[in-house]
Amino acid sequence: MKNLCADCCENEALCNSKLCGLNVTTTYQTDPLPSTTPVTTSSVTQSLVSTTIAQPNVTRTITQPTVTTAITQHIVTTTIPQPKVITNITQPTVITTPSVTTATTATTSELILAPPLINGTISLNVHGNGRLDCLSGRNDVSFAWQFNGTSSIPQHVHVFRNHLLIVSMTEAEVGMYTCIISHLETTAQASTWLSMNAEKPHVAFVVASPSHPWTHHRVDIHCSVTGYPDPDIFWSFTDTMGLSYVPINVSYPDRATVRIDDFEPSLHSGKWSCIARNIIGVDNDFVQI
Incomplete structure (x- = not known):
């Protein structure tokens, strides 16, 4: 009979199993003897023994080896072939024409x-x-x-x-x-x-046509002016009472002419003045109707 716990110290796996504490009886069977030898039978009695073994606290320190990884960078140089550019330059065709020299006679003048x-x-x-x-x-x-x-x-x-x-x-x-x-x-x-040359304005004359108009007839009053720069011309009217205003039925065909379309003696009789002005000076003249 052999106690299995005797091998616990030698076999860790056995100590942790349930077989520890069992008494094992081993029976050996031998080859049968000649018929003259009696047969012996052995019986094995197994008793189950429950044994509790307190395991000591075991601290194991496992030292991990330091692994150094060396990474080698490879520099890759890529060469890109450049396309070949072939430029064809066409040379112009030069046609040489023989020159002809003509003899002429000319003076410097x-x-x-x-x-x-x-x-x-x-x-x-x-x-x-x-x-x-x-x-x-x-x-x-x-x-x-x-x-x-x-x-x-x-x-x-x-x-x-x-x-x-x-x-x-x-x-x-x-x-x-x-x-x-x-x-x-x-x-x-x-x-x-x-x-x-710059010149002061000069009103040469002012004339009415006709000079003695009829009632309800048209009358043109013209002003002749000189001067440079070209003078601006203005018209004014003063009636027989000495009042100045612009009468009705009056138009201006051009800057040097005033026209009474429908002459009315009570409205248009009086003094008609032509005034000429530029940057040099001013001049005026009038006609009495």
């Missing part, structure tokens, strides 16, 4: 044309007259004139071959005049500015 000179009055009074001459010093040239860069010449300017005549100067004639001379294929030119 024919190749180089000196600019002309403009001489004359470059500033005129209102309604004044003047002249501009284009001097070239040559008789074999042709002349052309321009006004403000165009061939359109103002109404009061008369064009001759190498000079201009300005008759009764007005504001429309103020501007740049250019003389162009030419010979063969060579040209030259000169320019000058023609201006008009």
Whole structure:
């Protein structure tokens, strides 16, 4: 008979099992003897013994090995092949034409044309007259004139071959005049500015037509004014009683004319005054109806 707890110290798994504390009787059976030997039978009696074994508190310290992981970074260099660019440059075809030299005979004066000179009055009074001459010093040239860069010449300017005549100067004639001379294929030119002198307004006259109107007839009163810059014109009326006002049935066909459409002696008889004014001064005149 063997106690199983005797091996507890040697076998931990056995100590923790329920077999600890049992008495085990082992029976051995031998080969039968010859018939002359009696057979012996052994009986095994097992008694269950419950044994409580207090296990000591066992503290186990498990040391984990330190694992160092080395990470090796691999630098990957990627080479991207660049496409090959083939540029075809087409060279222009050059056709060489044999040059032809033409012999010409020309003097220096024919190749180089000196600019002309403009001489004359470059500033005129209102309604004044003047002249501009284009001097070239040559008789074999042709002349052309321009006004403000165009061939359109103002109404009061008369064009001759190498000079201009300005008759009764007005504001429309103020501007740049250019003389162009030419010979063969060579040209030259000169320019000058023609201006008009500033002038105080002057009322030349005021006239009524008819001068002795009939009742219920139309009457035009006209004012002739000079001056530069062009004066502004105003009208005033004073009746026979000395009162100033704008009568009825009056219109203005233009700035220098006042019209009585239906003349009424009791309304329109009196003094009609024309007043002209610019930045230089003022002038006035009147007519009595």
